[in-house]
Amino acid sequence: MKRKIAMIQMDVTYGDPKVNFARVGKWVMDAVQSGAEIIVLPELWDTGYDLERFEMLADKDAKATIEFLSDLAKQWNVAIVGGSAAEQTVDGMKNTMLVVDQDGKLVHKYSKLHLFQLMDEHVYLTKGEDHADFELAGIPSAGFICYDIRFPEWMRKSAVNGAKVMYVTAEWPKQRIDHWRTLLQARAIENQCYVVACNRVGADPNNEFGGMSMVVDPWGEIVTDGGHDEKIVLAEIDLDKVDEIRREIPIFQDRQEDWY
Numbered sequence: 001m002k003r004k005i006a007m008i009q010m011d012v013t014y015g016d017p018k019v020n021f022a023r024v025g026k027w028v029m030d031a032v033q034s035g036a037e038i039i040v041l042p043e044l045w046d047t048g049y050d051l052e053r054f055e056m057l058a059d060k061d062a063k064a065t066i067e068f069l070s071d072l073a074k075q076w077n078v079a080i081v082g083g084s085a086a087e088q089t090v091d092g093m094k095n096t097m098l099v100v101d102q103d104g105k106l107v108h109k110y111s112k113l114h115l116f117q118l119m120d121e122h123v124y125l126t127k128g129e130d131h132a133d134f135e136l137a138g139i140p141s142a143g144f145i146c147y148d149i150r151f152p153e154w155m156r157k158s159a160v161n162g163a164k165v166m167y168v169t170a171e172w173p174k175q176r177i178d179h180w181r182t183l184l185q186a187r188a189i190e191n192q193c194y195v196v197a198c199n200r201v202g203a204d205p206n207n208e209f210g211g212m213s214m215v216v217d218p219w220g221e222i223v224t225d226g227g228h229d230e231k232i233v234l235a236e237i238d239l240d241k242v243d244e245i246r247r248e249i250p251i252f253q254d255r256q257e258d259w260y
């Protein structure tokens with residue numbers, strides 16, 4: 001089974017959801033016209049890291065954002081891993097991934113579990129309490145948000161649950177882009193799955209972001225990378241490759257669960 005994926009490696013206008021919604025609408029149309037069946041957006045594509053103004057900017061229960069993504073998915077008959085958006089909940093502000101299928105149905109909602117202190121998330125945000133797993137376009141999948149990739153035990157859990165594709169959405173700064181590449185390759189190799197990772201470009205008042213959105217195959221090879229410019233990054237994934245590699249080196253059979 002093969003699928004064509006587009007990662008929208010976009011710049012995000014700081015603290016201006018209206019502008020960002022309009023731009024995402026246009027990017028999705030362009031990605032569909034390039035043949036994409038699944039589209040992936042970056043982290044906090046609606047507001048950026050404007051955390052001080054989150055209470056004013058964040059969407060209540062992500063309702064308007066879900067409706068927007070769902071309408072786009074239906075209009076273009078495309079599945080969307082909607083990066084993450086600023087969500088206002090009864091428990092506080094959250095950084096929330098939203099996934100809709102090609103019929104516009106919300107199939108997954110996941111609020112970031114590991115809050116990144118270096119960018120003050122622990123001051124302004126509440127961590128999520130969701131699992132990471134879902135099925136999209138017929139593929140067992142899982143979704144993670146940026147700093148999550150530094151927690152191999154969290155991603156391993158999804159691999160053990162059967163995920164064959166791991167989506168990562170990010171606002172990862174340029175200064176640590178080597179960590180980004182290495183961690184993504186490691187997560188793909190150790191879990192023998194595709195890693196589809198979308199990072200933003202551009203800058204906000206505190207950081208410059210590094211792009212390098214990429215698809216890594218289950219052997220750890222980078223299938224495509226987006227460099228540092230704003231663009232749609234296209235790739236094809238082949239799920240048979242996951243099964244082949246899991247047969248060749250059967251790590252999921254060889255795990256010694258009694259020991260860890």
Ligand SMILES: NC(=O)CCC(=O)C(=O)O
Pocket residue numbers: 043116119145146147148150170171172173176179
């Ligand atoms: N937005 C994030 O979670 C950034 C994570 C990051 O930069 C890191 O080094 O980890």
